[in-house]
Amino acid sequence: SLLLLPLPAINALFKDSFLSEAEAFEESLLHQACFNIDEHEACISRLKFAPERGDPRGPLPILHAAIRGTISDAVRTVTGISTLATHVKSRREEMAIDDCVELLGYSVDELEWSLTEMVNIDIGVPSYGSRHDGNIRAWLSAALGNQDTCLDGFDGTDGRVRLAVERRVAHVTQLVSNLLAMHKRLRSVILHVGLPKNVTEGGGADRGFPTWMTPEEEEELVHAGAKSMRVDAVVAADGSGRFRTISEAIDNAPSYSTRRYVIMVKRGEYKENVVLKKKKTNIVLVGEGMGLTVISGSRSFMAGWTTFRTATFAVSGSGFIARDITFRNTAGPQGGQAVALRADSDRSAFFRCSIEGYQDTLYSHSLRQFFRDCNIYGTVDFIFGNGLVVFQHCNIYPRRPLPNQKITITAQGRKDPNQNTGFSIHNCFVNAAYPTYLGRPWKPYSRTVFMQSYLGPGVQPAGWLEWAGNVGLNTLFYGEYMNYGPGASLGRRVGWPGYHIIRDAAVAGMFTVRRFIGGLSWLPGTGVLYTADLLK
Numbered sequence: 001s002l003l004l005l006p007l008p009a010i011n012a013l014f015k016d017s018f019l020s021e022a023e024a025f026e027e028s029l030l031h032q033a034c035f036n037i038d039e040h041e042a043c044i045s046r047l048k049f050a051p052e053r054g055d056p057r058g059p060l061p062i063l064h065a066a067i068r069g070t071i072s073d074a075v076r077t078v079t080g081i082s083t084l085a086t087h088v089k090s091r092r093e094e095m096a097i098d099d100c101v102e103l104l105g106y107s108v109d110e111l112e113w114s115l116t117e118m119v120n121i122d123i124g125v126p127s128y129g130s131r132h133d134g135n136i137r138a139w140l141s142a143a144l145g146n147q148d149t150c151l152d153g154f155d156g157t158d159g160r161v162r163l164a165v166e167r168r169v170a171h172v173t174q175l176v177s178n179l180l181a182m183h184k185r186l187r188s189v190i191l192h193v194g195l196p197k198n199v200t201e202g203g204g205a206d207r208g209f210p211t212w213m214t215p216e217e218e219e220e221l222v223h224a225g226a227k228s229m230r231v232d233a234v235v236a237a238d239g240s241g242r243f244r245t246i247s248e249a250i251d252n253a254p255s256y257s258t259r260r261y262v263i264m265v266k267r268g269e270y271k272e273n274v275v276l277k278k279k280k281t282n283i284v285l286v287g288e289g290m291g292l293t294v295i296s297g298s299r300s301f302m303a304g305w306t307t308f309r310t311a312t313f314a315v316s317g318s319g320f321i322a323r324d325i326t327f328r329n330t331a332g333p334q335g336g337q338a339v340a341l342r343a344d345s346d347r348s349a350f351f352r353c354s355i356e357g358y359q360d361t362l363y364s365h366s367l368r369q370f371f372r373d374c375n376i377y378g379t380v381d382f383i384f385g386n387g388l389v390v391f392q393h394c395n396i397y398p399r400r401p402l403p404n405q406k407i408t409i410t411a412q413g414r415k416d417p418n419q420n421t422g423f424s425i426h427n428c429f430v431n432a433a434y435p436t437y438l439g440r441p442w443k444p445y446s447r448t449v450f451m452q453s454y455l456g457p458g459v460q461p462a463g464w465l466e467w468a469g470n471v472g473l474n475t476l477f478y479g480e481y482m483n484y485g486p487g488a489s490l491g492r493r494v495g496w497p498g499y500h501i502i503r504d505a506a507v508a509g510m511f512t513v514r515r516f517i518g519g520l521s522w523l524p525g526t527g528v529l530y531t532a533d534l535l536k
Contacts, residue, residue: 029059032182033066036174060118063182067115070175071108078104080168084161092304093161096153099308100165103146106316106344106366107172109278110143114179133187134420134518138346138388140183141419142366144176145386148415148443149365153306180418229286229527232261237268246274246285246295255279265325267292273299273312276345280317287325290354290375294326300335307360311342318367320345321526322353329357333379333402339363343387350374351528357382358399364389364423368517372528381411383423384442390424390517392530398436398458407432407458408465410439412446417475422447424511427535432458432487437465438480441472441498449479449502449511452535459487464494473498481508508534 034043050065081100088094114136147169154162233249234241241264243249249263260282267288274295276283287293297312299305313327320343331338340357343350346367354375355362361378364387374394376383379401383391398407409430414421423439425448430436436458439448464478476498480490490501502508513519514532523530 026059026062029062029182029185032185033062033175033178035178035181037171037178059186063179063186064115064118066175066179066182067111067118070172070179071111071115073175074104074108074111074172077168077172078108081165084164087164088161090157092306093154093157095306095309096150096157097161097165099153099306100150100169103150103308104169104172106278107143107146107176110139110146111176111179114139114143134521136183137180137420138368140176140180141386141388141416141421142344142346144173144180144416144419145366145413145421147173147176148413149308153308155307156301177416177418180416184418229262229284231264231286233263234266235263235270236266237270238266241266245272246270247272250274250276250280250283253280253283255281257282260284260319260321262286265293269294269296271296273297274314275311276313276315276317276320278316278318282319283315283317284321284323285325286323289324290326290352292326293324294328296328296330297340298330298335298338300329300331300338302334302336303331307337307339307363308342308365310337310360311339311363313340314342314344315348316344318346318348320348321351321528322349323351323528324353326354326356328354329361331358333358333399333405335359343367343369343385345369347522349523349526349528351526358401359405360384366421368522370513370517370519370523370526370528370530372530378409379407380405381408381440381442383409384411384413386413386415386419386421386443387423388421388517390426390511390513390519391428392426392513394425394428396425396428396430396432398430398432398434400434406465407434407436408438408440409436410448411442411467412439412448413443414445414447415443417445419445422449422477422511422516424449424451424516425453426451426512427531428453430455430459430485430487432456434458435460436487438463439478440465440467441476441478442467444472444475446472446476446478449477449481449508450483451479451481451502451508451511453483454485455483455487457486459485461489461492462494463490464496464499479508479511505534 030044030047034040037043047065078101085097117136235243235246235249253261262284265287295313299310301307312329327341329338329340337360338357340361341355342363342365344365349370352373356377358378359380361382364385366387369387369389371391371394377397377399379399401407410423412423437460473496479500479502481502512533513530
């Protein structure tokens with residue numbers, strides 16, 4: 001196999017157009033890029049002779065051309081979906097169309113980010129490392145999931161407009177899935193070089209502080225940093241700040257900021273639905289404490305909103321940080337899906353936040369996120385989505401469900417085996433007083449692990465719950481490692497092929513801050529406490 005050859009030999013093959021093995025590898029990549037696409041041969045021809053490929057030899061130009069082609073198709077799909085707005089018959093359908101346009105826009109952004117990262121990669125260049133690879137996998141994984149969320153918005157409609165949208169987005173979904181498969185094959189070649197000995201991926205100590213500091217000194221430093229940070233805007237409901245609403249402060253924040261822009265929100269309840277768009281990057285939202293600074297909304301699916309739009313607070317601008325604040329949805333258990341916080345912000349961190357609702361409380365929709373010392377309340381699937389997330393030292397509070405409901409903490413939505421997404425719940429406290437299941441598979445490759453966490457008495461002996469019969473039970477990855485407490489006994493857990501009792505620390509280590517979300521490359525700069533590895 002070409003992928004087993006030493007890298008210098010691979011480079012030599014790529015430079016020699018007469019060597020059939022290199023040509024065969026490139027040809028296989030072309031077929032992978034066009035897998036399951038209508039007019040397969042026309043697709044291959046377009047990629048072979050794409051003007052932007054430049055030198056037609058080598059695998060990377062093929063991937064570049066495939067990403068560019070997918071971006072073009074996604075843009076055309078946005079235009080096509082927009083034209084369907086004249087055919088909608090209900091407010092929900094109109095809202096779902098708007099969701100789709102926004103979500104396809106996310107996919108375009110994430111594909112463009114991936115292309116930019118890929119342009120700077122060359123096989124054999126040691127500066128390429130796991131940080132770059134992690135970026136591309138995170139962005140392509142997110143770009144794949146947005147189309148499903150678009151279609152979810154048509155739940156509760158007659159399905160007519162949904163079918164028309166589905167036909168348009170299916171092509172984009174397949175193309176992005178193909179890109180993920182191509183990138184997986186190329187990673188084996190690109191990452192063969194590794195990093196030079198003097199290059200590290202993280203920088204700083206495991207918790208982002210000098211190794212000689214005690215935990216108490218680290219916590220004191222975090223508090224001191226919060227007090228001394230530069231504040232750019234103050235929100236106060238009583239008029240003592242520059243702004244009375246959080247939305248107004250965010251709207252007035254700079255777009256595409258390359259430095260942290262800090263918004264201090266004084267104590268009080270702010271009844272508003274806040275949307276922080278993609279262009280609002282590096283925003284820091286600081287409250288005066290959980291339960292003191294509260295953002296509250298009451299949108300719900302039962303009130304006619306799409307689940308995507310029910311969020312009290314929705315953030316998609318990258319580099320977002322929230323601390324000492326409460327996000328609350330007050331729709332109650334009868335409201336159905338009612339999101340308190342929706343996050344599409346890459347490399348975002350939430351510190352000492354409370355996220356409160358019932359069904360679908362926390363929508364970790366996409367990209368890399370970290371939650372530390374947070375409280376999360378809910379009933380059904382109350383931590384859900386397809387983000388790449390670590391929850392650390394958080395309190396998870398299952399609430400009393402409706403009589404016909406079962407409490408499920410997680411519903412992770414990984415749909416493709418090449419996506420790097422999943423939920424890692426590490427050193428947390430599941431305070432389950434009611435019968436509770438750790439999760440159920442929303443999508444076939446759902447991935448969730450609970451590690452070194454307290455599981456309360458309400459956690460059921462089976463541990464996990466089916467979504468729909470046997471769907472996903474062979475392909476999901478659910479794991480438990482060194483949990484403790486009255487609900488942690490493993491003797492009667494489910495026997496699904498995809499469920500794993502993890503006994504090897506090396507396997508569990510794959511789901512840590514260091515390995516799972518690449519946290520050492522971005523968390524130190526947030527000022528948020530974290531533990532990089534497993535607890536000793």
